[in-house]
Amino acid sequence: MALARLGILIGRRGRGSNMVAIAEACATGSIPAEVVVVVTPALETPAAQAALAMGLHVEVADPELPSYSSDLVQALQGNGCDYICLAGFMRLLPHAVLEAFPDRVVNVHPALLPAFGGKGMYGMHVHRAVIESGAKETGCTIHLVNEHYDEGRILLQRPCVVDSDDTPETLAERVLKVEHEAYPAALAQLIKENGS
Numbered sequence: 001m002a003l004a005r006l007g008i009l010i011g012r013r014g015r016g017s018n019m020v021a022i023a024e025a026c027a028t029g030s031i032p033a034e035v036v037v038v039v040t041p042a043l044e045t046p047a048a049q050a051a052l053a054m055g056l057h058v059e060v061a062d063p064e065l066p067s068y069s070s071d072l073v074q075a076l077q078g079n080g081c082d083y084i085c086l087a088g089f090m091r092l093l094p095h096a097v098l099e100a101f102p103d104r105v106v107n108v109h110p111a112l113l114p115a116f117g118g119k120g121m122y123g124m125h126v127h128r129a130v131i132e133s134g135a136k137e138t139g140c141t142i143h144l145v146n147e148h149y150d151e152g153r154i155l156l157q158r159p160c161v162v163d164s165d166d167t168p169e170t171l172a173e174r175v176l177k178v179e180h181e182a183y184p185a186a187l188a189q190l191i192k193e194n195g196s
């Protein structure tokens with residue numbers, strides 16, 4: 001079976017740890033895919049530098065430019081992507097990308113959706129809300145992306161505990177470890193489901 005071609009989109013706040021987990025899982029063969037492009041807002045970001053250090057092909061699309069959505073589509077189509085993985089991408093994805101890759105855009109969210117999802121719920125905001133709610137369990141969700149925040153079909157969820165003395169930072173760290181296993185597993189499952 002030919003390897004699926006993955007494009008990874010990283011936002012301004014993305015650190016690239018899920019990108020590294022996905023690229024490593026491709027390298028070891030646990031995802032039957034290869035990362036063909038990483039698209040970042042600037043080359044100076046830590047995520048872009050980590051991608052370059054892994055020998056990945058990096059392209060820049062600047063969200064401040066009016067051409068942003070067509071720049072994204074061009075970078076992804078130009079590299080022949082089959083799937084798009086959002087990793088640390090906090091904004092609503094331009095519609096043109098969803099149109100170009102229907103049912104092929106995947107996101108990781110740091111909670112068990114539909115809980116703690118929606119507009120404004122990203123990164124540390126999510127972990128703070130989980131702790132404030134008194135929830136004893138959280139986790140991560142890997143889901144397909146549609147035009148609404150955090151509402152596409154759920155592919156995989158993995159739980160983890162919330163400790164009574166957790167801070168948003170300690171909880172974020174625990175959830176991130178779970179994400180690093182769940183994201184590659186969900187991608188492998190989706191690629192198998194689609195036949196490539």
Ligand code: GAR
Nearest residue numbers: 014015016017018088109110122123
């Ligand atoms: C991850 O925890 C991911 O779930 C979250 O941002 C972090 C990115 O980490 N994404 C969202 O909140 C999207 N709504 P990374 O850049 O190290 O992969």
